[in-house]
Structures are given as structure tokens and as C-alpha cells.
Amino acid sequence: MNIRTLCLGILSFREATGYEIKKLVEEGMFSHFIDASYGSIYPALTHMESEGMLTVRAEEQSGKPDKKVYAITERGRASLSEALDVLPRPDKFKSEFLFQMLLARALSGEQLAAVYDTRLRDLTEELGRIKACSTAGATDFGLRFVNGYGQAIVGAAVQYLEERREEMLNEAASRSADAAE
Amino acid sequence: MNIRTLCLGILSFREATGYEIKKLVEEGMFSHFIDASYGSIYPALTHMESEGMLTVRAEEQSGKPDKKVYAITERGRASLSEALDVLPRPDKFKSEFLFQMLLARALSGEQLAAVYDTRLRDLTEELGRIKACSTAGATDFGLRFVNGYGQAIVGAAVQYLEERREEMLNEAASRSADAAE
DNA sequence: TCGATATATATCGACTTGATATAAAAATCG
DNA sequence: CGATTTTTATATCAAGTCGATATATATCGA
Numbered sequence: 001m002n003i004r005t006l007c008l009g010i011l012s013f014r015e016a017t018g019y020e021i022k023k024l025v026e027e028g029m030f031s032h033f034i035d036a037s038y039g040s041i042y043p044a045l046t047h048m049e050s051e052g053m054l055t056v057r058a059e060e061q062s063g064k065p066d067k068k069v070y071a072i073t074e075r076g077r078a079s080l081s082e083a084l085d086v087l088p089r090p091d092k093f094k095s096e097f098l099f100q101m102l103l104a105r106a107l108s109g110e111q112l113a114a115v116y117d118t119r120l121r122d123l124t125e126e127l128g129r130i131k132a133c134s135t136a137g138a139t140d141f142g143l144r145f146v147n148g149y150g151q152a153i154v155g156a157a158v159q160y161l162e163e164r165r166e167e168m169l170n171e172a173a174s175r176s177a178d179a180a181e
Numbered sequence: 182m183n184i185r186t187l188c189l190g191i192l193s194f195r196e197a198t199g200y201e202i203k204k205l206v207e208e209g210m211f212s213h214f215i216d217a218s219y220g221s222i223y224p225a226l227t228h229m230e231s232e233g234m235l236t237v238r239a240e241e242q243s244g245k246p247d248k249k250v251y252a253i254t255e256r257g258r259a260s261l262s263e264a265l266d267v268l269p270r271p272d273k274f275k276s277e278f279l280f281q282m283l284l285a286r287a288l289s290g291e292q293l294a295a296v297y298d299t300r301l302r303d304l305t306e307e308l309g310r311i312k313a314c315s316t317a318g319a320t321d322f323g324l325r326f327v328n329g330y331g332q333a334i335v336g337a338a339v340q341y342l343e344e345r346r347e348e349m350l351n352e353a354a355s356r357s358a359d360a361a362e
Numbered sequence: 363t364c365g366a367t368a369t370a371t372a373t374c375g376a377c378t379t380g381a382t383a384t385a386a387a388a389a390t391c392g
Numbered sequence: 393c394g395a396t397t398t399t400t401a402t403a404t405c406a407a408g409t410c411g412a413t414a415t416a417t418a419t420c421g422a
Contacts, residue, residue, distance in 0.1 A: 001277045002377080009284050019401050029283070033276035037379050042403060067401070084287055087299055088277035095214035096182045096269035098330060102210070103190050104323040106265055118268055141352045142285040149279060149341055156337035160330055171322045183408075200370050218410050223372060248370070 001083065003040040004048055008072060008080040011054065015071040018042050029133060029143060032126075032150045033091075045070055053079055104172060112172045120161045127154045182264065184221040185229055189253060189261040192235065196252040199223050210314060210324060213307070213331045214272075226251055234260055285353060293353045301342045308335045 010021050010030070018041050025036045045068075048054045053076035059067040072080075097119050104112055130150040191202050191211070199222050206217045226249075229235045234257035240248040253261075278300050285293055311331040 001280065006280070009280060012284065012287065017401075018403095023400095030280075033274050033279045035273065035275060035379085038401095038403075039380075039405080040378055080284075081287060084281055084284060085292060087296060088281050090303060091274065091276040091278060092216065093214050093272065093274050094216060095272040097272060098214040098327050099182065099187070099190060099211075100265055100269050101330075102323045102327050103193065103261075103265060104326070105321070106193065106262060111266060115268060122271060140286070141349070141356075142283045145285070145345060145349060146279050146283050148345065149282075149338070152337050152341040153334055156333050157330070160333040164326060164329065168322070168326060175322075198370075199372095216410085219372075220374080220411075221409055 001089070003036050003044045005080065005083040006034060006036055007041065007044050007048065007070075008053065008076055008083070011070060011072040012077065012080055015057075015069050017067055017069055018045050021045075029146065032130065032154075033146075048076065051075075101168075104168075105175065107172070109169070109172045113169050116161070116165065116168060120158070120165070123154060123158050123161065127151065127158055130154060182270070184217050184225045186261065186264040187215060187217055188222065188225050188229065188251075189234065189257055189264070192251060192253040193258065193261055196238075196250050198248055198250055199226050202226075210327065213311065213335075214327075229257065232256075282349075285349075286356065288353070290350070290353045294350055297342070297346065297349060301339070301346070304335060304339050304342065308332065308339055311335060 006025070007021060010016060010024060016024070018038070021041055022036065022038055024030055025034050045054065049056050049070065053073055054070045055073055057069045057071070059069055097115065100107065100115055107115070130147060134144075134147045134151065187206070188202060191197060191205060197205070199219070202222055203217065203219055205211055206215050226235065230237050230251065234254055235251045236254055238250045238252070240250055278296065281288065281296055288296070311328060315328045315332065
């Protein structure tokens with residue numbers, strides 16, 4: 001699935017500017033399982049507009065650059081349907097954190113603790129954000145499902161990190177002691 | 182973190198060829214949270230060899246192309262330490278499946294069921310694979326931690342999908358009925 | 363024996379990211 | 393009130409990465 005399909009999907013909910021799409025993907029309901037940069041969003045919108053999948057409405061604003069509000073067309077909806085009518089590719093999960101944990105033996109005890117606690121804090125905050133918007137999207141069952149998924153997965157991660165914290169940091173500390181002998 | 186650091190990390194465990202690195206990343210302990218293609222691995226190895234971070238040993242094989250076995254040098258270990266001495270970037274999770282679930286209203290009931298059950302089966306298999314290699318890596322505490330993390334997260338996903346299955350498919354079916362009225 | 367799969371390296375087009383540029387309104391703050 | 397930061401908004405580009413493909417041989421099962 002490419003950025004074009006992502007944009008079509010978002011625009012199937014409501015019309016939006018490239019900037020708004022980026023914000024949705026960065027902070028909104030989408031942020032937990034999708035990525036997209038300006039460098040891919042803007043060309044995608046321009047391209048799809050030229051293909052008749054979107055319409056643009058330039059909202060003039062005093063001084064500021066025109067706001068280009070994109071809306072999906074029938075052709076766009078057809079293209080979206082087509083793109084969704086295939087089995088999704090396997091999920092992709094990239095974690096520099098887990099890579100560092102795997103190489104934990106190469107880290108100092110302090111560094112490990114710093115990395116671990118930062119990750120735990122970030123995950124806890126993320127869980128809070130997900131729970132915060134669980135009430136808002138209670139209408140659509142797709143939204144509810146995705147929000148619940150986020151809570152389940154991030155919740156499990158937080159729980160695991162909390163459970164293993166002592167063990168992990170102690171083991172790293174004792175290993176440092178071994179090395180010092 | 183780039184592919185170069187990934188290669189250094191793997192080569193800090195043992196020497197390997199580009200092909201073996203790709204297999205480890207694709208099937209081994211790393212596969213659940215790392216990605217890398219030949220198109221990035223081979224150039225990275227060549228480049229780092231020229232910088233003195235790796236050594237190559239060409240193992241001749243009758244007929245087959247030479248096996249280029251790479252090993253990390255002291256300079257390579259130093260570079261790895263340096264690369265690990267920063268806070269990891271936030272994890273990235275990309276899921277076409279969740280994107281489709283979000284747009285579930287645009288899918289037919291049959292398509293939704295097919296997508297859902299495929300995902301559930303894939304996740305269950307992945308959980309099996311992770312559990313299968315949990316005994317093997319019981320020695321290193323980094324390996325144990327990462328394996329446990331995988332079990333916790335994928336286990337939570339499987340559980341969530343199983344719990345919500347009826348609800349999700351029923352709701353999709355009833356929505357189809359609404360649309361038909 | 364014949365097609366499929368595995369071993370092994372290598373390249374390349376297409377796509378994406380992350381950074382940067384530009385510009386002005388709005389908000390924050392001493 | 394004036395100064396600084398943040399937010400709104402579009403756009404581009406180098407660097408990095410993926411996915412596909414090419415090449416060549418061995419091995420394994422039907």
C-alpha cells in the first residue's frame with residue numbers, strides 16, 4: 001500500500017489539505033500504525049488531482065499561502081476500493097529499542113537504564129494518548145476496533161517493561177560487576 | 182539507526198555473509214523488529230570493509246560464487262558502541278491491516294472476514310515461531326528479553342483478534358444488511 | 363529427469379524519509 | 393506592548409531503502 005491509497009483513505013472520511021493529512025498521520029488516530037512525510041503526501045495529492053481522483057479547492061487566505069483543500073471524487077473512491085480489495089501485507093514493526101536490548105551486553109548499566117526508562121515513559125504516554133481518544137471515536141466500529149487494538153498492544157508492552165524492569169537492570173549491573181573482576 | 186549499524190550488530194555476535202545476514206533478519210530472532218534488503222546490506226558491507234570496520238574472507242566454492250565471510254574489527258566494534266550510545270528512536274509500526282480495519286465500512290463482509298482471519302492465522306503462526314526459539318536463546322539475557330517482548334506483544338494481538346472476532350464480523354454483516362434496505 | 367527451492371552476490375528504478383526553505387499568522391511570555 | 397516561539401501551509405531534494413530482477417549452480421522431491 002502506498003501513500004496515494006493512504007491519502008484516498010483519509011479523504012474518504014473528509015476533505016483535507018496536505019498539511020492536515022500529515023497532522024492526522026502524525027498525531028491522530030492513524031499515528032500508531034501509519035507514516036507519511038510531506039515529501040510523499042504533496043506529490044501524491046498533485047498527481048492524483050491530475051488523474052481526476054481528487055478535486056482541489058483553493059481557499060484564499062490573506063497573506064498566507066492558499067489552502068488547497070482536496071476532496072475525493074467517484075473515480076477516487078473506485079480506486080480506493082480497488083486498492084483495498086487485496087489482502088494487506090504483513091505488519092511491519094521496526095524497533096531500535098529492541099535492537100539495543102539485544103545488544104544490551106555492549107551497553108553500560110547507566111546507558112541501559114536510561115534507554116529502558118525513556119522507552120517505558122514514552123510507551124506509557126502513548127497509551128495515555130490512545131485511551132484519551134477512545135471516547136471520541138466510539139461511533140464508527142472500525143475506529144473502535146483500531147483504538148482497542150492500540151490499547152491492547154501498547155498496554156501489553158508497558159506491562160512487560162514494568163514486569164521485567166528490575167530483572168533487566170539488575171542483570172546488567174551484575175554483568176558489569178563480573179567484567180570489573 | 183541505519184543498515185550499517187544493523188550489520189555491525191549482527192557481526193558482533195558472529196561472522197557472516199551478506200546472504201546469512203539477510204536470512205537472520207528475515208527469519209531469525211531479528212525478523213520481528215528489523216528489516217533489511219540485499220540492496221542495502223551488500224553495499225553497506227562493501228563500504229564498511231573499505232573503511233576498515235570489517236574484514237572479508239573469500240571462501241571459494243566449486244562453481245558457486247565465492248562466499249564472502251565478513252568479520253567485525255576493533256574499529257567496527259568502536260563504531261557500533263558509538264552508534265548504540267544514543268537514545269533509540271521511537272518504534273515504528275506500520276499496519277496495512279489496521280488501515281483496512283479503519284476503512285472496514287468500505288469492505289464487503291466476505292472480504293473483511295477473509296482479511297481478518299488471514300491476519301489472525303498469520304499472527305498465530307508468528308507467535309508459534311517466536312515461542313519455538315524461546316528455549317534456544319535462554320542463555321543471553323538480551324535475547325531472552327527480546328523474545329519475551331515478542332511473545333507478550335504478538336500474544337496480546339492474537340488474544341485481541343480472537344476476542345473481537347464475532348463482534349467485528351457481525352457488525353460488518355449487519356451493516357451490509359442496513360445498506361441493502 | 364525435471365521443475366522448484368535454496369545458496370550466493372549484485373544492481374537498479376521507484377519510493378520514502380528527513381531536512382530544509384519560505385512566509386506569515388497566532389500564541390506565548392516577560 | 394514588543395519579542396520570541398509555535399503553528400499553519402506548501403514545496404523540494406539528497407540520501408537511504410525496498411522490491412524486483414539478473415545470474416549461476418546445487419539440491420531435493422515428484
